[in-house]
Amino acid sequence: MIERLTEEIGLEPERYELTEGPAYHFELGEMQRRAFFRVLGGGVLIVLALKDSTAQQESGGGGRRGGAPRPVEIGAWLRIAEDGTVTAYTGKAEVGQNIRTSLTQAVAEELRAPVSVVKVVMGDTDLTPFDIGTFGSLTTPDMFPQLLKAAAAAREIMLDLASEELKVERGSLLPADGKITHPATNRSLSYGELSKGQKIMKAIGASPLSPREGWKIAGKSLRKINGRDVVTGKQRSTPDIKLPGMLHGKVLRPSAFGATPASIDSKEAEKLPGVIVVRDGDFTGVVAPNEGTAARAVAAIRAEWKTTSQVSAKELFDHLRKTPNPPAKPPDTLAESLVAAHQKLERTYTVAYIAHAPLEPRAAVAEWKDGKLTVWTGTQRPFGVRGELAGAFRIPEASVRVIVPDTGSGYGGKHSGEAAVEAARLAKAAGLPVKLVWTREEEFTWAYFRPAGVIDVTSGVNKDGVITAWDFHNYNSGNAGLRPVYAIQNQRNEFHRSDSPLRQGSYRALASTANHFAREVHVDELAQSLKIDPLEFRLKNLKDERLRAVLEAAANTFGWGKSKPAANHGFGIAGGFEKGGYVANCAEVAVDRASGKVKIVRVVTAFECGAVVNPDGLKNQVEGSVIQGIGGSLFEAIDFENGKILNPRFSRYRVPRFSDMPKLETVLLDRKDLQPAGAGECPIVALAPAVGAAIFDATGVRLRSLPMVPNGWKS
Amino acid sequence: TMRILELQVNGTRRRVEVDGERSLLSVLRDELDLTGAKYGCGEGQCGACTVLVDGRATRSCLTQAASVEGKQVTTVEGLERNGALHPLQEAFLAVDAMQCGYCTAGMIMSGVGLLKKTPNPTDVEILRAMEGNICRCGTYPRIVAAIRQAAGGVKAADKAADKAAKGGAQ
Numbered sequence: 001m002i003e004r005l006t007e008e009i010g011l012e013p014e015r016y017e018l019t020e021g022p023a024y025h026f027e028l029g030e031m032q033r034r035a036f037f038r039v040l041g042g043g044v045l046i047v048l049a050l051k052d053s054t055a056q057q058e059s060g061g062g063g064r065r066g067g068a069p070r071p072v073e074i075g076a077w078l079r080i081a082e083d084g085t086v087t088a089y090t091g092k093a094e095v096g097q098n099i100r101t102s103l104t105q106a107v108a109e110e111l112r113a114p115v116s117v118v119k120v121v122m123g124d125t126d127l128t129p130f131d132i133g134t135f136g137s138l139t140t141p142d143m144f145p146q147l148l149k150a151a152a153a154a155r156e157i158m159l160d161l162a163s164e165e166l167k168v169e170r171g172s173l174l175p176a177d178g179k180i181t182h183p184a185t186n187r188s189l190s191y192g193e194l195s196k197g198q199k200i201m202k203a204i205g206a207s208p209l210s211p212r213e214g215w216k217i218a219g220k221s222l223r224k225i226n227g228r229d230v231v232t233g234k235q236r237s238t239p240d241i242k243l244p245g246m247l248h249g250k251v252l253r254p255s256a257f258g259a260t261p262a263s264i265d266s267k268e269a270e271k272l273p274g275v276i277v278v279r280d281g282d283f284t285g286v287v288a289p290n291e292g293t294a295a296r297a298v299a300a301i302r303a304e305w306k307t308t309s310q311v312s313a314k315e316l317f318d319h320l321r322k323t324p325n326p327p328a329k330p331p332d333t334l335a336e337s338l339v340a341a342h343q344k345l346e347r348t349y350t351v352a353y354i355a356h357a358p359l360e361p362r363a364a365v366a367e368w369k370d371g372k373l374t375v376w377t378g379t380q381r382p383f384g385v386r387g388e389l390a391g392a393f394r395i396p397e398a399s400v401r402v403i404v405p406d407t408g409s410g411y412g413g414k415h416s417g418e419a420a421v422e423a424a425r426l427a428k429a430a431g432l433p434v435k436l437v438w439t440r441e442e443e444f445t446w447a448y449f450r451p452a453g454v455i456d457v458t459s460g461v462n463k464d465g466v467i468t469a470w471d472f473h474n475y476n477s478g479n480a481g482l483r484p485v486y487a488i489q490n491q492r493n494e495f496h497r498s499d500s501p502l503r504q505g506s507y508r509a510l511a512s513t514a515n516h517f518a519r520e521v522h523v524d525e526l527a528q529s530l531k532i533d534p535l536e537f538r539l540k541n542l543k544d545e546r547l548r549a550v551l552e553a554a555a556n557t558f559g560w561g562k563s564k565p566a567a568n569h570g571f572g573i574a575g576g577f578e579k580g581g582y583v584a585n586c587a588e589v590a591v592d593r594a595s596g597k598v599k600i601v602r603v604v605t606a607f608e609c610g611a612v613v614n615p616d617g618l619k620n621q622v623e624g625s626v627i628q629g630i631g632g633s634l635f636e637a638i639d640f641e642n643g644k645i646l647n648p649r650f651s652r653y654r655v656p657r658f659s660d661m662p663k664l665e666t667v668l669l670d671r672k673d674l675q676p677a678g679a680g681e682c683p684i685v686a687l688a689p690a691v692g693a694a695i696f697d698a699t700g701v702r703l704r705s706l707p708m709v710p711n712g713w714k715s
Numbered sequence: 716t717m718r719i720l721e722l723q724v725n726g727t728r729r730r731v732e733v734d735g736e737r738s739l740l741s742v743l744r745d746e747l748d749l750t751g752a753k754y755g756c757g758e759g760q761c762g763a764c765t766v767l768v769d770g771r772a773t774r775s776c777l778t779q780a781a782s783v784e785g786k787q788v789t790t791v792e793g794l795e796r797n798g799a800l801h802p803l804q805e806a807f808l809a810v811d812a813m814q815c816g817y818c819t820a821g822m823i824m825s826g827v828g829l830l831k832k833t834p835n836p837t838d839v840e841i842l843r844a845m846e847g848n849i850c851r852c853g854t855y856p857r858i859v860a861a862i863r864q865a866a867g868g869v870k871a872a873d874k875a876a877d878k879a880a881k882g883g884a885q
Contacts, residue, residue, distance in 0.1 A: 095815060096814035096852050097814070223809075224811055224816070227811065227813065227816075228800075230807075230813055230816035230819050231800065231804040231807045231819060231820075231823060232751070232791065232792065232800070233752075233790065233792045233820050234751075236750060237817065239753070240744070240750035240753075242745075242748060290745060292734060292736075292741060357851060358851060359763055359815070359817040359849060359850075359851050360753070360755075360815070361754075406816070408753070408816070409814070409815040409817060409851055409852055411851070437754065439757060440755065440756040440761075616811060620811060620854065620857065621814075623853060624814055624852045624853035624854060626853065627853025627854075627856075628851065649756065649758060649760065650755075650758065650760035650761055650849065651758055651760050655851065656853065657846055657849065657855075658841075658845045658846050658848070658855050658858075658859070659842050661859075664856055
């Protein structure tokens with residue numbers, strides 16, 4: 001699936017998720033085990049369970065490739081109720097990308113129905129078709145056309161039914177505004193009247209899709225479809241769910257990563273009113289009538305831990321270079337072209353671990369009822385988490401339902417189901433529904449991080465400013481965006497796996513941010529050493545017309561080359577592509593020579609991702625990527641020592657705030673002739689190098705580590 | 716130790732029996748099922764839990780519920796008047812000043828607190844008042860635009876209310 005998609009839209013294969021075993025191996029107690037065998041009494045179910053657990057081992061993270069093929073019948077994706085309400089079904093999760101809105105547009109567009117009658121059910125493993133997960137900017141290139149097709153097919157069925165009922169030629173009918181009209185006789189039938197609420201079992205087939213140039217609902221700005229619920233506080237995400245009899249849970253956390261319990265004394269905790277202490281293998285948690293009591297109970301547990309010595313932040317980059325697959329000698333052609341180069345440049349760049357810090361921390365509400373486990377949780381992989389739960393409790397996936405309420409963001413940080421598994425374990429012991437909401441400190445510590453990395457670049461240029469040789473090695477951070485966006489004759493680009501001291505996983509645009517930072521700063525260094533304008537240098541070295549278009553659009557809007565920066569200001573430019581999108585940034589910074597402070601004062605972003613689905617929604621995503629990118633560019637870094645996170649709070653881990661906001665100008669290039677691609681990730685990749693170039697322009701200081709100025713540009 | 720608290724929330728008297736040390740956030744969310752205010756950090760650093768206490772934007776995660784007895788507490792659920800949204804809620808919708816929406820209630824309450832104190836804030840005043848609220852999705856420019864847009868609307872609404880009040884007094 002992913003492989004097919006990545007080929008189709010030119011994405012590089014990469015690791016989207018953690019590759020690790022389950023966090024806990026539950027014993028589940030004698031009684032529960034008996035119950036388990038009872039559930040699995042029939043041979044068929046056992047076969048299912050075995051199949052599930054095999055799939056899990058193969059994917060290494062919980063059923064990722066274990067999914068069923070996509071259903072072909074329309075009714076699996078779209079239903080029309082008798083009252084004309086249209087409900088679409090997708091396994092994607094809403095985590096702030098506003099795909100609930102864009103997918104609504106897809107359905108309304110092809111069905112020819114008003115947006116107001118369309119409802120989208122998302123991320124519910126019992127109701128929605130299997131989905132691999134909400135990541136890789138796949139919703140727009142993959143799910144958006146899927147729902148376009150399903151809606152177009154449903155529209156065709158409505159035409160068939162209306163033609164039959166009205167006894168007129170199909171071609172004389174007009175689908176519009178949620179009904180089929182026969183203009184000649186001025187008769188019409190609503191979709192509700194036609195469908196009579198029945199599920200359409202016909203296959204989607206190849207119904208004609210409207211040309212993008214003629215889009216009436218898609219391609220137009222539509223505000224967040226459930227915005228009113230958000231601004232009135234009615235919107236409920238997982239931490240807001242309340243079930244009858246629900247209790248509150250907390251988990252006892254080890255003193256450091258990898259620590260195992262040496263002794264646990266929970267006598268004091270058990271004395272607290274209504275508290276149950278749950279111990280199962282290395283897992284210890286509590287259940288209490290309210291969150292405060294749960295927190296007091298877990299604090300009252302006295303635990304000693306067996307710890308092991310671990311790599312700390314200060315020795316991180318040396319450690320990451322120790323890889324089992326170090327770079328071999330460069331191939332002869334590359335080595336020769338480096339020797340023959342007019343100028344050779346060898347540089348190292350680094351990036352720190354950073355946290356996604358979604359404002360909604362991991363949370364889950366779990367309920368066991370009649371042998372079935374239902375978990376509400378904020379995750380980007382509802383079906384993956386279903387697999388994790390089935391594995392942890394050794395039950396068939398069919399006995400698990402995962403529901404993802406619209407979630408307080410993810411940015412690639414919520415591919416896993418830690419809180420879901422923990423809440424389910426506690427609920428199983430309590431015999432009542434349990435809610436578990438991670439604290440901010442837990443989220444900063446026990447989630448996973450964007451990988452840190454070291455990147456070595458060796459390059460050669462000729463006298464005319466053409467890059468002739470390129471040797472690029474990324475240690476640990478990943479292979480997304482590894483290959484240069486420039487046309488270089490002799491090149492080698494390698495990703496080297498390392499042993500990461502911290503748990504690491506996906507992040508918005510993955511390693512593309514790291515690789516673009518190294519590449520684009522390096523290119524800026526080459527341009528500077530040859531005294532060529534950095535935009536001109538880039539245009540000289542690239543063949544990709546789409547990249548050229550965004551670079552030129554950003555430069556034009558910024559006024560690149562038209563004026564010199566004011567005193568203590570600097571200008572920088574960078575660009576690249578990722579996940580089918582193309583981005584260029586021009587940045588202006590202001591530096592304070594006394595304090596060393598850097599402020600990004602202006603950012604122009606030009607972005608192109610094929611046909612635009614929702615212009616203002618897209619602009620919102622692009623702006624958000626730039627603002628979020630400021631953190632990783634300037635000051636965000638996880639500090640850690642010997643298995644402990646030293647800055648697991650917003651008071652110690654600085655994220656972008658209102659005062660960090662630059663003046664933003666966003667230019668969207670709408671390419672109706674191209675398939676729409678996702679936009680949540682790409683616009684973050686070029687900000688850091690543009691800002692780095694601007695800091696160099698202002699100060700003459702070249703910064704090669706992300707974050708660039710955690711303590712100002714002078715240190 | 717359990718105590719009975721009498722709270723004025725969104726114009727209604729609410730009695731709750733809770734531990735005297737419970738935070739206002741926890742009482743609002745878990746006892747009164749007002750879940751608009753969110754937990755984001757528990758240390759007053761993110762502003763997701765912001766509510767108004769006697770008209771002032773207040774971090775409910777750091778406020779003991781017992782300390783607001785006798786004061787007027789307003790949550791995001793209490794802004795709507797007879798089906799009409801507060802001008803700042805309308806402005807958030809108009810400029811689509813949200814992505815995931817988890818910070819939105821706190822942003823709106825901080826903004827409403829600002830507009831009560833400073834009906835026509837400068838950009839500098841907006842940034843200063845909002846600096847303690849985090850939006851990880853990065854919608855800050857839109858939130859500032861919404862507050863700017865609402866500033867006019869709040870003035871108009873206040874004028875109308877004044878006029879109505881004066882009319883009533885005559």
